[in-house]
Amino acid sequence: MTSGRLEAFSDGVIAIIITIMVLELEAPKEYTLEAFFEIVPTFISYFVSFLYVSIYWVAHHQIFKIAEKINGEILWTNLHLLFWLSVIPFTTNWIGDGNHHTDVTPVVLYGFVLLMSQLSFMLLRNSIARFHGKTSKVAMCLDKKALDFMCVLIYVIGLSLATLNTFVAMALFLLVGILKVFELNSISKEVPPS
Template sequence: METERFEALIDAILAIIITIIVLEIPLASTGSWESLFELKYEFAIYAISFIVCFNFWNFNNNIYSIVNRIDYKVIWTTGISLFVFSLLPYLTTFVAENFYLFFPQFLYGLDFIVTAILSLLIGKFLIQADPGNIALQIAMKPQPMYGTIIIVIIGMIIGYFAYPPAIIICCLLSIIGVWTIPKLINV
């Protein structure tokens, strides 16, 4: 199967997820800076969730730009990944309303980890579906996903014992690391 329609589906689902996240941001109670500042956690978690969504889109866009063929394993694993990822709007609101509690932060990080694990599986299945694609084999190095999982688990440990927002901070740091560390190593 070719990938254009599948890429369009992924783009549409991500657009819906981002729209839901935006719609979940509460309005300021008055037109003052103070009431807007009261929503600092909502805006912070929204910004992080937007970056997470953009990262997910960017990853898929970069990978599918070099993929020639997909099969049912890729489709179903990506569908499961999108389902897990679609919990992000709920988790964004859950964290925003309970910013310093471990459990909401833990669920946000767990969503991040499960999505990374599913991305590893998708990479494996993409290579199987398109075995002659050398560019795909080079692009699907698993180390960045392993790094993401490790960084978020470290955040969970810190979050459990000391500071729950460390989890969401580590989610953000893992995205920054995935896109910058390989560039620094290849320089």
């Protein structure tokens, strides 16, 4: 089985996820600077979530450019990733709604969803590498164990610190996103152009 259909389906799901997030953004009711500042947490949560969904979309595209074939396990691990990505709009909305960006429960849930997205993407990459063979070029391009471990560790630290300071937790979640942008840059050098 080729990966084209899986990639097209995933692109559609990710496009819907981004659309749902942007539809959750509401303009201020008043035309004042104070009203704008009231929605800044909502916009920041949208920006971080958009960054994450974009990162996974680009990474997904890159790995399926080098994956020559797929199997049932890869289909299911891909759906596992899409499930966790599809929960991001809910957690984004909860954090951005009112003053919940400082509440522990929404921030912990948001971080947990991001952690599960990371773990499910790692599972997807491992499924692809295993299917193509551990010594294949595909497996070597997808081997990012050190960075994966560091990202998971930062998420765990962020989740642990959320009870003390939600801003520190969110900063750590954003740090993982920045690290993942650098990871994508390094992968793009290994992936042939479209």
